[in-house]
Amino acid sequence: MSRTVRLRGVGPAQAGGAEEGVERVPATLLTGFLGSGKTTLLNHLLSHPEMADTAVVINEFGDVAIDHLLVESAIENAVVLQSGCICCTVRGDLVDTLTDLLAKRASGALPFFSRIAIETTGLADPASIVQLFVAEPLVAKRFRLRAVVTTVDAVNGAGQLDAFAEAGRQVALADLLVVTKSDIAEPGTAAALVDRLSRLNPGASVLAIEQGRLSPDALFGAVPDTLETGGAVGAWLKADAFEPADVGGAGSGRSAHGNDIRAFALETSRSISAQGLKRWLGSILSLRGAALLRMKGLVKVEGLDGPIVLHAVQHVLHPPLRLARWPTADATTKLVFITNGLPAAGLLASFEAFCQEDRAGGDD
Numbered sequence: 257m258s259r260t261v262r263l264r265g266v267g268p269a270q271a272g273g274a275e276e277g278v279e280r281v282p283a284t285l286l287t288g289f290l291g292s293g294k295t296t297l298l299n300h301l302l303s304h305p306e307m308a309d310t311a312v313v314i315n316e317f318g319d320v321a322i323d324h325l326l327v328e329s330a331i332e333n334a335v336v337l338q339s340g341c342i343c344c345t346v347r348g349d350l351v352d353t354l355t356d357l358l359a360k361r362a363s364g365a366l367p368f369f370s371r372i373a374i375e376t377t378g379l380a381d382p383a384s385i386v387q388l389f390v391a392e393p394l395v396a397k398r399f400r401l402r403a404v405v406t407t408v409d410a411v412n413g414a415g416q417l418d419a420f421a422e423a424g425r426q427v428a429l430a431d432l433l434v435v436t437k438s439d440i441a442e443p444g445t446a447a448a449l450v451d452r453l454s455r456l457n458p459g460a461s462v463l464a465i466e467q468g469r470l471s472p473d474a475l476f477g478a479v480p481d482t483l484e485t486g487g488a489v490g491a492w493l494k495a496d497a498f499e500p501a502d503v504g505g506a507g508s509g510r511s512a513h514g515n516d517i518r519a520f521a522l523e524t525s526r527s528i529s530a531q532g533l534k535r536w537l538g539s540i541l542s543l544r545g546a547a548l549l550r551m552k553g554l555v556k557v558e559g560l561d562g563p564i565v566l567h568a569v570q571h572v573l574h575p576p577l578r579l580a581r582w583p584t585a586d587a588t589t590k591l592v593f594i595t596n597g598l599p600a601a602g603l604l605a606s607f608e609a610f611c612q613e614d615r616a617g618g619d620d
């Protein structure tokens with residue numbers, strides 16, 4: 257069930273300017289375990305004037321929606337998705353809500369907004385929401401996922417990571433990890449959590465904050481917006497932060513305690529045919545997608561001057577981006593993985609196998 261609240265529509269919409277825009281609306285997904293400080297952070301972010309034109313979608317689990325009442329400011333465009341979690345029962349509702357927001361913006365029923373923020377329930381698996389932005393045409397055509405921000409409670413976060421798989425998945429999917437409540441954590445606890453999070457998801461930026469105090473500049477500055485430039489690709493991939501997996505060897509990577517979440521990097525100077533890459537991706541995403549929390553990287557493909565940029569979340573591959581030239585001095589394939597129960601050795605062996613195949617494969 258989707259329920260709309262507080263669509264006050266104050267002020268005129270920017271007459272017609274928002275309709276059928278060429279630009280896709282950037283979306284920030286705010287996730288994090290129960291009580292980890294999502295609403296507090298959202299509130300603080302929305303208090304900044306530059307965030308005024310933000311439409312907010314808040315998903316609450318249960319019969320009585322409360323969080324939206326706590327989001328105090330700037331929410332002319334607040335929508336609550338209730339009675340279920342976005343990632344499962346009300347996923348269709350989220351699609352409807354997003355398209356409805358655009359229609360209302362275009363008709364003037366809503367004030368103009370140039371970005372959206374989506375706050376999930378504390379138990380959501382953000383992967384299925386990320387998938388909407390890639391695989392659901394109604395959403396993918398009009399919105400782009402700008403950032404996944406995950407809050408982790410400095411006091412309870414370590415225990416939640418040990419006990420709940422959802423907490424680990426939320427961390428693995430993040431572009432930015434925000435450690436909250438460092439003001440009330442035991443000395444050293446927040447720093448230890450920052451360290452653990454950096455090992456779980458070496459590609460994400462990690463910031464420790466208090467009482468939601470994070471500026472939009474700090475948030476968006478930590479998450480590159482475009483991959484077209486070399487510097488942005490480097491900051492996005494952060495391959496150096498990942499432990500290398502040994503090609504042909506055990507490729508252990510780093511195991512975090514609790515869930516069997518491992519982060520590791522694969523680097524090889526070998527190139528793969530376009531056909532081989534397509535088949536390898538088809539194979540690992542369909543067969544092992546559930547365990548592949550995240551994969552990002554640059555791949556050297558035969559016959560191309562620049563790399564193919566890959567980004568996959570579980571079974572879903574973001575549209576691959578073809579760069580005209582390599583952003584790095586070394587034109588080598590670099591793939592970083594965060595997996596749950598999927599050892600590096602198997603992935604490396606399969607990549608190598610597909611490198612050997614289809615040497616004469618065409619570009620398609």
Ligand SMILES: Nc1nc2c(ncn2[C@@H]2O[C@H](COP(=O)(O)OP(=O)(O)OP(=O)(O)O)[C@@H](O)[C@H]2O)c(=O)[nH]1
Binds near residue numbers: 295377436467
């Ligand atoms: N001391 C302190 N309290 C915080 C901080 N961040 C959040 N809180 C408090 O923690 C409680 C939960 O914060 P929320 O922002 O509601 O957390 P949430 O993730 O939105 O919670 P759910 O939607 O229930 O999952 C509230 O009482 C906040 O005031 C912080 O940095 N320091």
